Amino acid sequence: MEIIYGINPLAEALRAEPCRLVKIAVAKRTTKEALHSILNLADAKNIPVTIKANREIENLAGGGVHQGIIGFYPSFVYADLDQLLENRHPASACHLILLLDGITDPQNLGALIRTAHCHGANGVVIPAHRTATVTAAVIKASAGAALLTPVVCVTNLSRAMDDLKKQGFWIYGADADAGQNMYDVAYQGHVGLVMGSEGHGLRPLVRKQCDFLLSIPMRGKIDSLNVSVAAGIFLNDIVRKWANTPRS
Numbered sequence: 288m289e290i291i292y293g294i295n296p297l298a299e300a301l302r303a304e305p306c307r308l309v310k311i312a313v314a315k316r317t318t319k320e321a322l323h324s325i326l327n328l329a330d331a332k333n334i335p336v337t338i339k340a341n342r343e344i345e346n347l348a349g350g351g352v353h354q355g356i357i358g359f360y361p362s363f364v365y366a367d368l369d370q371l372l373e374n375r376h377p378a379s380a381c382h383l384i385l386l387l388d389g390i391t392d393p394q395n396l397g398a399l400i401r402t403a404h405c406h407g408a409n410g411v412v413i414p415a416h417r418t419a420t421v422t423a424a425v426i427k428a429s430a431g432a433a434l435l436t437p438v439v440c441v442t443n444l445s446r447a448m449d450d451l452k453k454q455g456f457w458i459y460g461a462d463a464d465a466g467q468n469m470y471d472v473a474y475q476g477h478v479g480l481v482m483g484s485e486g487h488g489l490r491p492l493v494r495k496q497c498d499f500l501l502s503i504p505m506r507g508k509i510d511s512l513n514v515s516v517a518a519g520i521f522l523n524d525i526v527r528k529w530a531n532t533p534r535s
Contacts, residue, residue: 289362290423291434292353294321299431300358301328307360307434311336314344314355322356351424363421366410366437368450374437376407380529382477384451385522386412386458388444388493389484390514393419397428398515399482400436404429406522410437414444448496451479460489460497461517463510469501474525482518 288309291300300308311329313322315338329336339347347357366374375382385403390396396419403411419425420440426433441447448458456477481497483489494500503512503520512520 288359290347290357290359291426291431292348292351292357292423293427294319294325294354294356296427296429296431296434297325297356297358298328300360300434301325301332301334303431303435306332306334308332308334308358309361310334310359312339312344312347312357312359313337314339314341314353316341316355319355325356348423351427360434363433363438365421365440368412368439368441368447370437371410371412371439372454374409376409379407379526382454382456383408383522383525384410384412384456384477384479385518386444386448386479386481387414387418388481388489389414389417389487390482391417391419392485393422393424394428395419395485395514396421397425397430397433398513399518400425400438401429401432402515402519402522404432404436406519406526408436408522410439412439412441412444412447415440415442445492445496448479448481448493451477452498457499458497459499459501459521460494461502461521462489462494462500463502465500465502467499467501468504469521469524470504472499472501474528478525480518480521480525482514482521485514 385408400411421433456479458479460481
């Protein structure tokens with residue numbers, strides 16, 4: 288079994304259809320009013336709730352900020368690329384997939400999944416090696432979005448990019464040193480957006496596989512952004528430019 292902890296992630300997991308939670312544990316001394324709605328949702332879905340000692344909750348959460356509540360669900364199941372292509376948001380003009388090249392910080396991975404979900408992306412693709420995977424900490428950081436958004440784990444990210452190209456995708460890579468201003472791009476057709484690792488950006492082979500390399504124009508004295516913030520800027524620009532595009 289895997290765990291998920293925190294009030295907001297548990298609330299999102301309970302609202303999801305289908306709900307994957309199988310049981311919930313609450314710390315004995317927890318009195319937060321926000322828990323009431325969660326417990327009501329659990330009761331409505333016949334999910335058993337047990338009371339445990341605070342120390343046991345602490346141990347289960349492994350030091351995470353659990354807010355006195357933990358949910359249990361079967362081990363996280365990754366999707367495949369075909370499932371991502373079936374998950375196009377009804378409001379989106381085209382398919383939109385976020386690909387992540389070596390994101391090692393669980394907090395960043397969670398924030399990126401949340402950002403992708405909020406912008407109606409089909410899902411997220413991560414490599415199998417040298418990256419953070421979907422854990423309780425990632426689900427917590429995503430505010431539960433990791434349980435609502437398909438995540439694909441691939442052996443070879445470059446090959447996955449090539450597969451998407453064969454499906455009609457244009458692949459855009461975020462590169463702070465790229466010469467093309469992101470605001471000058473029209474984003475025609477299906478989009479795969481690739482974000483690089485926190486410290487090193489895109490790997491050479493991944494960069495080579497991109498159709499376009501784009502940068503965010505910066506005005507401050509600091510010339511870099513957190514990767515999830517940068518992804519949000521790119522995704523928002525894509526969705527905005529799609530707003531009046533006929534669906535294909």
